[in-house]
Amino acid sequence: MSFGVLYEHLSRAFLSTIVVGFGSGRIDIPLLLKLMSAEGSPALSPKAHLDLQRAWWQLLKAEAGEITAAGAMYNVQVGHHPRGEEAVLAMAKIHEAMLWRHGYEVLAKNIVINEYPYAPTAGLRNERAGATPRSEKEKRQRKREIDLRDRLLQYLKTNDTQDPDMLSISSLARTLETTETKASITLGQLIAQRRIAYQPFVDPDAQEVLDAYLPAAMAIHGFDKLKPLKEHVEGKSGKTLDYIQLRIALLKRNLTPTSSSN
Incomplete structure (x- = not known):
């Protein structure tokens, strides 16, 4: 369901x-x-x-x-x-x-x-006594994040491709004129929110590593934060993983971290 x-x-x-x-x-x-x-x-x-x-x-x-x-x-x-x-x-x-x-x-x-x-809403929360209003810098940052998300969604919608090269983080970052880190975080959030299908982004080799080591990592660290899981799996397997593959592995298990960031 x-x-x-x-x-x-x-x-x-x-x-x-x-x-x-x-x-x-x-x-x-x-x-x-x-x-x-x-x-x-x-x-x-x-x-x-x-x-x-x-x-x-x-x-x-x-x-x-x-x-x-x-x-x-x-x-x-x-x-x-x-x-x-x-x-x-x-x-x-x-x-x-x-x-x-x-x-x-x-x-x-x-x-x-x-x-x-x-x-x-965030606006009402900020109006509570003692709450600190969002600074203009934070508002601009949030606006940039939303703009990047919308541009990525539009790109994926208009370029329905299964080509791994076009869907790679480096390619998406170049197309969207942003950093690979920001492209990865934005794509990961969209996948975690089920706003886009994860299947085109699956790396079979990475998923095989995660299938072997992720259960033990979750038993120790839970699944609220991605970084401890990534570091655990990389340390045990000797393989380098990206957060996208980790999010996909959790999603396949019907799990979603409470933290929206990596």
Whole structure:
């Protein structure tokens, strides 16, 4: 499923119903907001949100306790580190048990209502008290980045080619009259945002190296930042890689770094 389709379903649910989770206020919602921003979609929080963990902590007057402990308290069998469907079923059963034991009114006190679920624009964020307005230099830099992105998109659209030489970073940089670093960063962001297909830019040799060494690198460094992954794979393999191939390898695994830069 593409992120665009997932975002459509999420936005409907976030705006039309109460979103219920366990630890979702600390983990799931912030992660989804980062993913939305990284994909270029308007960042959207739930309009109504009930974090069962927070409600449970309130009842216990505590600040700790995971889903397995909550399951034990409410006679719900929860596996060790549940994920996916198992975690969803466990949350639903805990929710039901809490409703029966404490009543709706007690849980309703923990429902957070967000009158403005969409994240504020950069302009609004800058207007907050204490915020520093963007300098003219930053604005000009952002304008140049947008211009480069638009010119690259237009070039790829009007020159539908599979020629590796024309699609190389050096060739794109010459055509766009920019540096190879800027061309690489811009192309990588467009690929990560799925605004262009990654297939024409695949280097089979580089992908073979990444298939061999990237899983171990992610186990150590995660995938939020590209630089540690690149350095790890290069150090272990002895091969030089570019960030484009690393982004493609992550995209093939349905992963997107939260950082938009290299």
